Amino acid sequence: SSSSSPALHFIGKKEDIVRAGRVTKLVNGCRDVLVLYHQGQLYAMDRRCYHSGGELQNGDIEEFNGRLCIVCPWHKYKITLAEGEGLYQAVENPTVKPIRTYWCSKGVKQRVHKVTEVGGNIFVTLNDSSKPIESDVYQVEKYRTVSLNVQTPNPRN
Secondary structure, X not given: OOOOOOOOEEEEEHHHHHHHOEEEEEEOOOEEEEEEEEOOEEEEEEOEOOOOOOEHHHOEEEEEOXXXXXXXXXXXXXXXXXXXXXXXXXXXXXXXXXOOEEEEEEEXXXXXXXXXXXXXXXXXXXXXOOOOOHHHHXXXXXXXXXXXXXXXXXXXX
């Protein structure tokens, strides 16, 4: 019911997640989530990059303009850990040398989820905002962690 508090989904023991650094989990049978531990903080977001479905658990964490981001290993898209914003480098004035750049936000592109610790266990509350976020596109069967379909050639050709 709408009056009940949002569901807490068990991810794992904190010590295991801290040791691993990153954990992926299919939450509630419907959402592929990456939980990561960095500099004492836990973050959760959709596992696949909003841009073209890159596997964020393989990305590096870097700081841009004082904001921690995960960098997608596929096309180097930068996503803030806390908000899920896409960052890009803009050029101040292309006619002036040397070229000066600065970091800008494209807005929220990656759905981030709330992490809660209860007695050494880590839980995620899914962000169920109905406002579409670009990473939602990859939350379908075909991109799931578990789906490994091997195509066998049709012998009747």
